[in-house]
Amino acid sequence: MTKRQKIVRITLIAGVLILVMLLVLASCGGTKDDAKPRKPVASSGPETQLNVPDAYNTRRGWEIEDVSPQYAVASATGLVAYLARVDDNRYQLRTQYTETGKSGWSGQAWRPLAPVDRYPRLLSVTKGDKQYFVTWSYGRLGEYALASADSLVSLDVYDATTGEQRRVEVPWTDAPTVTGTGPGILISDGKAVSAVVDPSTGEVSRTAPGSLGFPKGCPNCKKLTEVRGVTASGLLVSGAKEFWVRGGWFSRKVAPKGTEPTSGVPASMSAEHVLAKWQKKKGAKDAATHEMWVVHALDTGKMVAQVRCRKPAINPGAEPQLVSSPDGRYLIAGRLAFDLDEKKAFCFEESDGTRPLTLTSVTDTGVAYGATSARNVTDALSGGGDPVQVSLTTGEPEPLPLNVRLPSGDANGVGLFRWTDGGDRPHLIAYLRRDEG
Template sequence: MTLVACVAALALLLLLSMCGGGEGGGKAADDRPEKPVRDSAAPPARLSVPSAYDTGQGWEISNVSPEYAIARESGRIAHLERVEESRFRLRTLDAATGRPGWTGAPWHPPAGAGRFPRLLAVAKEGREYFVTWSFGTAGEDALNTAGTFVALDVYDAVDGTRQRFEIAWPTAPTVSGTGPGILVSDGGTRSAVVDPVSGEVTEIPPASLGHPKDCRGCRRLTEVRGVTAKGLLLSGDTGFWVRGGWYSANVAPSRTDPASGVPTSVAPGFVLAKWQPAKGSKDAGTYDIWAVHEVTTGKPLVQARCHKPAIEPGEYPQAMLSPEGAYLVAGNLAFDLEQRKAHCFEESDGSKPLTLTTVTDAGTAYGATSARSPADALAGGGDPIELDLATAVPQALSPNVRLPGAEAAGVGIFSWTDAKDRLHLIGYPRREE
């Protein structure tokens, strides 16, 4: 009887293990995510960071993807985790506490998609989403040639519900989430917009870009720049516009040439544009005017004057907003959007010694002098500084100080790579003043 009981118990254990086996990821694309898996409860590493952050508290996660995304309203951070050589899953955590949130089901990106899928955040109608995307091929067999496409997985930031979109696309795309939709573009006139709420995918033909009637130059070098609540944001050789909405020449800042506007960066709700001084101005050949425009109406909110660089950059820095949207920085430019104040940090010969990377709700910006770009400054290039926008006087930091890549829920986000080439993400809370 004892032997029979043992055999029965063993059979029951085997049955339970079979029912509960697997990776936990074999779910349909629109299923709920897995339950959270808690990371190590060990205290975070103590990095050398600006004194505004408390390294005695906080959280740390390891082996994360090169990119992370922040849903600011819900206070969540998302990052990708490699499950196998070619399988990944999205994980989330609470920015304030570091507690794990939901975890998405594993999936395969398209063939040839690269090391890690890309990751971004987008918001619409008060709802926030995380988006992973990759570009590659699928469908090749003995009778059919593989087609290239963009694969997007859109997750509700609160509960992790997922939608999958696949869009046939001929070349490597640009994908952005600065507007209320997800923009897929070829860097020219071809584009598609994914609505994260309805799931509708709209492809916009190049013939339907709504060029302004009184702007001949807008038909040259036409490029899709972003998505706004009013429609696509586009630019041409002599202006930029929202399809069916405003046109830059009609909203040009004072004392500028109305036909000279060039949008250099788009942030949620705003466009940063470069303008030439009005024709005939004595400084027209030596200065640029930089203005932040409200994206819905095109209205210029604040502007700064900077020396022209000796050599135009191939790519302008991405505009970065403070968490609540009161401040914006880009390269050597800083704007207080509430007080309508602007600063250009430069030397008199037009060089750009200061590169800003991050700005907080307290109006403190971080960056570095002599850095090649914001990415270089965050990687440790140049000499780190902090800057109170109220005084606009840069203060040097210790040379080994790491700069925050972002701030969310009052927590500075820092990254470092260990000896095994694993990327760590650390959150240090801002000290109470």
């Protein structure tokens, strides 16, 4: 072998070795995938093709898997937030742009107080023109505790635009209820004990059960007293009958025409409204068979829309829960639907109260989805009952094919669908609405 041939051979061998080393480094380099979505975006659309209403294009959208069953949406920022498991002990809040499927900001990984085999809870809250995502857990203190108490509620509050993260810990004795339908985060024991966290500052305020501003001449207000929500004016509180905003309006003073003024019971809240059930006036021909469901403005208590529904239809406090369209014009709650601009309302059931329609989501175009004869929203989203869609312009439900999966939400022109695959991995799938191009 000549000297020139030896040089060429050595050069070729060296080149092969360098290529092998580069391949090894490429396969081993970087950090652990930290439970990143395996399919965050696909140029040809989501890999999973579900049977969905025709209004959604299953070829356009995105899909992520191994994520929390809960998600939260901040429509103003165009982001949807979800929780991903980072390792055996820690979780991370991540965001996705609903329209494009591109990853947004991510929070710091943390270990919740709740058992590590259970995802922390996730909700969204709006104060003024700012939106926040909130994760929370409840548990006993241990080596990772940051405060001295027997147990506490630990919250991480994120600015939905920037991802700025704030930790707030509130000592709490018993299992809490945490909600974010008002301009503050409400922690309650399901009765009269409560605390409110300001999402913009982290400040915690408490109101003693004896200082809830009980209206004069309302004996029922001091029975079964419960803090129900937060308004810009103060706490929304209810008794066995009747309800009020502490320091603000009283339900007896805003009772809808044709109802018993002392019969109001709140069911649920949205950011700007409260849904309440009222008994019809004694002596009314249908008082024994029907009741009124009314949407009130939270700031004044004034009636916005109302509908008559058959008894005994709904149990306040458990169902129905108010869900708003992205633009806030439409509200749905179980078998109820409201067009706030037109002051129209619907109760979807047969004349004898059978085959009620359980609604799961509503778009800002006024199309709602749901299923008749489903036990609840969870059952409808899991395929229970007979799927339908209904235009809130006409109020006429239209049947959908029985194998259609219903959207659990709609935001920024995208329908959001939850699905669990054969490996028991939860997926969040977004399909673009066809009217969005």
